[in-house]
Amino acid sequence: MSDTHAQSVAYVRESFIPEQAPPTRESGAFKWVRENLFPTIPNAILTIAALYVIYVLLATLLPWLLGGIWQASSLGECREIAAGGPGGCFAVLTERWNQLIFGFAFPQSEYWRPFLAFLLLFAAAAPVLFPDVPRRLLVLTLLYPFVAYWLLWGGTILTPLAALLGLIGAYMAFKAVERYGFALALGAAVVAAVIVWWLGGYLAGEAPRFLALEVIASRDMGGYMLNMILGTVCVSLSLPFGILLALGRQSRLPIIKYFCVAFIEFIRGVPLITLLFVANVVLAYFLPPGTTFDLILRVIIMITMFASAYIAEVIRGGLAALPRGQYEAADSLGLDYFQAMRLIILPQALKISIPGIVNVSVGLFKDTTLVSIISMFDVVGMIRGPILASTDWNGVYWELYGFAALLFFVTCYGISQYSQWLERRLATDHR
Incomplete structure (x- = not known):
């Protein structure tokens, strides 16, 4: 018995072996390279080929970037300074950066606006965009379009203020219909419309120069600023219109349904450049003689219509992806159509549709360069027109188009990263 006890005690561990580092092949960068770059012979061959391509590109690109000329007054002077070297002529960006960003007609003293x-x-x-920001700050979102219009187009601040009062009056009329009935609300709306109409006419005539900025015509706007204006405004407007079209396409009312179907299918079947030509030329024939319709406003309308049709289909896919039980759950709670859409259906459908909406938005932002076809000098129009047409910089292509590509890449990459962050933030179904 004692021998057995003595033998069992010999197997009782009284101390632990010190921890040792894992083998080199199973840790650190060596493991990552082995598992991701050289796991098999075909992958190793592809890795070596890719590294060779990267080497060739960097061997060509880096001398062009690092040896670039940034101070010169013309392409000929750039070549004289480079003396046959591989450096690029980036002096065109130093000389014409203001035209690439703001256009050639925008006053330089007003760049701050x-x-x-x-x-x-x-x-x-x-x-x-960010759920953690207090909702009371939405008043800034409401005021921004009017402030931005005043900053960009100038004039007295009373003009956008009158438009803001009209919007507030429309909201109050809508609330009055809910509380006091249609007749009383209609009377109040007519009085408010007369006041706003009189104020607008007064401002168009002898308006006081109260907080007035220099008036900037739409034809004087250009460069990347024009792309940002069109992209921001059209994306912001196309999302609510796309939601309405998607809901209208699923409506049980035949008139609304067939109108939305016809609109979506027609717009999706027509190239955007055709709509831009319509905005530039054809639309003027439908206006009374002597009527002036701002070209930027016409382009915004057409691009918004184009993007709304595509976003409507993306959101319709999100609505179709929801289980039927979500609609039945809304009905079981006694919610009407608008409450069910606002509280249950649309939040889930929009979450599903985020990748598609971002894809349409990025494509729309890049398509704003098509306005150069109708003689609007955005950043591409500035490159193709005034800059390359000048004798000083005729022949500079890679530097200018590379700069334009960099501007669009930074903006589109930021939009993409935000959408991925929002998807992770809203991924509550897997937590």
Whole structure:
């Protein structure tokens, strides 16, 4: 018995072996390279080929970037300074950066206005884009379109203020219909419309120069600023219109359903460049003689119609992806159509549709360069027109188009990263 006890005690561990580092092949960068770059012979061959391609590209691109000329007054002077070297002529960006960003007709003394409007855009978009921002700051989002219009187009601040009063009056009339009935609300709306109409006419005539800025015509706007204006406004407008079209396509009312179907199918079957030509030329024939319709407004209408049709189909896919039980759950709670859509259906459908909506938005933002076809000098129009047409910089292509590509890449990459963050934030179904 004692021998057995003594033998069992010998197997009782009284101390632990010190921990040792894993083998080199199973840890650190060596493991990552082995598992991701050289796991098999075909993958190893592809890795070596890719590294060779990267080497060739960097061997060509880096001398062009690092040896670039940034101070010169013309392409000929760039070539003289480079003396046959591989450096690029980036002096065109130093000389013409203001035209690439703001256009060639925008007053240089007023550059602070679009820059300030761009900064205010982040403050206005934050309550909409980020759930953690207090909802009371949505008032900034409401005020931003009127402030941005005043900053970009100028004039007295009373003009956008009158438009804001009209919007507030329409909202109050809608609330009055719910509380006091249609007749009384209609009378109040007529009185408010007369006041706003009189105020608008007064401002168009002898309006006081109260907080007035220099008036900037739409034809003087260009460069990347024009792309930002069109992209921001059209994306912001196309999302609510796309939601309405998607809901209208699923409506049980035949008139609404067939109208939405016809609109969506027609717009999706027509190229955007055709709609831009319609905005530039054909639309003027439907207006009374002597009527002036701002070209930027016409382009915004057409691009918004184009994007709304595509977003409507994306959201319709999100609505179709929801289980039928979600609609039945809304009915079981006694919710009407609008309450069910606002509280249950649309929040889930929009979450599903985020990748598609972002895809349409990014494509729409890049398609704003098509306005150069109708003689609007956006950043591409500035490159193709005034800059390359000048004798000083005729022949500079890679530097200019590379700069334009960089601007669009930074903006589109930021939109993509935000959408991925929002998807992770809203991924509550797997938690």
